[in-house]
Amino acid sequence: MRRLMRKRCLLGLVVAAVCAAQTPKTNPFANDPKAIGDGKPMFSLRCAPCHGRNADGGRAPDLTRGTYSVGDTDEDLYTVIAEGAAGTEMPDFLSRIGSDHVWRLVTFIRSISKRDSTQMHGNVENGKALYAGKGQCSQCHAISGQGGRMGPDLTRVGRQRSLKYLSESLTDPNADLTPGFNTITVVTKTGKKIVGVQKNFDTFSAQLIDMSGNYYSFMTSDVASVTREYKSLMPAYKTTFNETQLNDLLAYLSTLRGEAK
DSSP: OHHHHHHHHHHHHHHHHHHHHHOOSSOTTTTOHHHHHHHHHHHHHHTHHHHOTTSSOSSSOOSSSSOOTTOSSHHHHHHHHHHOOTTSSOOOOHHHHOHHHHHHHHHHHHHTOOTTOOOOOSOHHHHHHHHHTTTOGGGTOEETTEEOSSSOOOTTHHHHSOHHHHHHHHHOTTTTOOTTOOEEEEEOTTSOEEEEEEEEEOSSEEEEEETTOOEEEEEGGGSSEEEEESOOSSOOGGGTSOHHHHHHHHHHHHTOSSOOO
16 A cells, blocks of 8 residues: 555656646736636635735735736746745645646736735835834844744745735734734643743644743643634734824835845
């Protein structure tokens, strides 16, 4: 049985390699209305949960802008859809749907692209000051290796997240929590309560980081209780900042694209 499974795995790798080698460099369905129509339901099923029902962003980037972090050619889009994006939630789809359907997704995405999407008009420098000062964001988030590690890394957040998603995250952090950043509460056998952000969680153990940046690891058998909640420890800034300040902070976050300054 194991030998058969190994043979199937090897066969799958060979097929994937052959498909990759035969993939055309140009989109065979470019501007094809039928391909656009075929791509739309595939997008709704496979892509909308992260990129949004209208592709205008969610926990994944806004695809309606017409410019993308992976590059702006059809081949660039094909590659990231086919192979996935390392270090993100983006999976690979080539082995799941095949090369032609990947191209149909590319064609659909191109059809909804518009370069006149609403831009953020806040003050970037004021936003940067709010990030470091009043918002105390760097206590939990890192940019280019500088800052806390309790929350998601923001080095490329301007590329990875839409303005709509960022705005919602600032005002209602629980609306769409980034996977893997649940709240963990541990009560030790002596009654001590420790609350932090999930770093790992399974049936037998829990690892978390608290608000002070301290890392903890517990075996569930060694504590009184361990609970995991789908909620964020990030404060809702709609009561901290006024509308102008929120726009300034959004303007600054949108500039974080992982590029050398």
